Amino acid sequence: MTGGNMGVDNKFPGKDLSEDDLQNKIPLVAKKRPDHRTTFECAGIEFGGKLVPVMAGPNTVENEELIVKTAIGVKKAGAHFLRGGAFKPLTFPYRSPKFFEPREDGLKWLQVAKQETGLPIVTEVMEITKIEVVAKYADMLQIGTRNMQNYPLLTEVGKTGMPVMLKRGFGNSLRDWLMAAEYIALEHDKLRQPAKIVLCERGVVAPHTHRATSRFLIDLQVIPAAQEATHLPIMSDPSHATFWQPWVKSMMLASIAAGADGLMLEVHPDPVNAAVDPLQCSSLEQFDDIMKACRPVAEAIGRTVDA
Ligand code: PEP
Ligand code: MN
Numbered sequence: 001m002t003g004g005n006m007g008v009d010n011k012f013p014g015k016d017l018s019e020d021d022l023q024n025k026i027p028l029v030a031k032k033r034p035d036h037r038t039t040f041e042c043a044g045i046e047f048g049g050k051l052v053p054v055m056a057g058p059n060t061v062e063n064e065e066l067i068v069k070t071a072i073g074v075k076k077a078g079a080h081f082l083r084g085g086a087f088k089p090l091t092f093p094y095r096s097p098k099f100f101e102p103r104e105d106g107l108k109w110l111q112v113a114k115q116e117t118g119l120p121i122v123t124e125v126m127e128i129t130k131i132e133v134v135a136k137y138a139d140m141l142q143i144g145t146r147n148m149q150n151y152p153l154l155t156e157v158g159k160t161g162m163p164v165m166l167k168r169g170f171g172n173s174l175r176d177w178l179m180a181a182e183y184i185a186l187e188h189d190k191l192r193q194p195a196k197i198v199l200c201e202r203g204v205v206a207p208h209t210h211r212a213t214s215r216f217l218i219d220l221q222v223i224p225a226a227q228e229a230t231h232l233p234i235m236s237d238p239s240h241a242t243f244w245q246p247w248v249k250s251m252m253l254a255s256i257a258a259g260a261d262g263l264m265l266e267v268h269p270d271p272v273n274a275a276v277d278p279l280q281c282s283s284l285e286q287f288d289d290i291m292k293a294c295r296p297v298a299e300a301i302g303r304t305v306d307a
Helices: 021-026 063-077 105-119 129-139 153-158 174-190 221-230 237-244 245-256 282-301
Strands: 038-041 045-047 054-057 079-085 120-122 140-143 164-167 197-201 235-236 263-268
Touching: 021 174, 021 197, 038 237, 045 197, 054 063, 054 282, 063 079, 063 105, 063 282, 079 105, 105 120, 105 129, 120 129, 129 140, 129 153, 140 153, 164 174, 174 197, 174 221, 174 237, 197 221, 197 237, 221 235, 235 263, 237 263, 245 263, 245 282, 263 282
Parallel strands: 054 079, 054 263, 079 120, 120 140, 140 164, 164 197, 197 235
Antiparallel strands: 038 045
């Protein structure tokens, strides 16, 4: 029994998962019984349990002052992880003072923020040659949407044995996503450890996104669909999905209600002046309001956002 009756018994590659896929192509990430769920700890925070961990912080670690201020604010409001990109997959290559990659400096500023607040760090690693330096500072390694199918990167990240957040490719099916997760799970298995992977839905390309600036649509349906097929926890990132801050709160609440095992959102102390993606980030005050709204929704379904 692997994940219940998926309906289609498809011997050929398709867009949706088949029983054959679950049994033979993703044996490590497929559920083995209906109540099979992985839980793992990262920096003392449990994933896959009752807690819905919240990861908050700016798109880019712009400078030390900004990340420390953000960390203090999000910690006070109840975040469990500090997020922020030091190595950035920027959509176009022309850098300016407002559009840049802080690289190892950004990692050092994240470390200062961690020392100030105790918040663990989740940050993106984009290429194999940077795994070593990112792993020195990060508690969880983030694989971004654009790298979901970068199989050599997945393998090398897996070899570190560190907890990994695997974002969904914005054009990828659940089938593609779980097959990518299997690459990391395979390396964790070789290290004789359970898979420490959390999936993260961050919006997919769709014909209608309801605003000219919105590039993606959040696929909340993938949360129960993933939970039907895999024992890995799955989280949701409404900031990248909506690309529009006024929609973030409702999609945070809806993600919890849909069963998300974690949440990520972009928070910046001064959203209008955020170096990257100012339309999608929440202020510290908005984040506090969102957290307050999340509490009763989580409780209503037997979860909590309070560690
Ligand atoms: C991010 O988390 O800042 C990011 C670049 O996300 P994604 O890979 O989902 O676009
Ligand atoms: Mn971002």
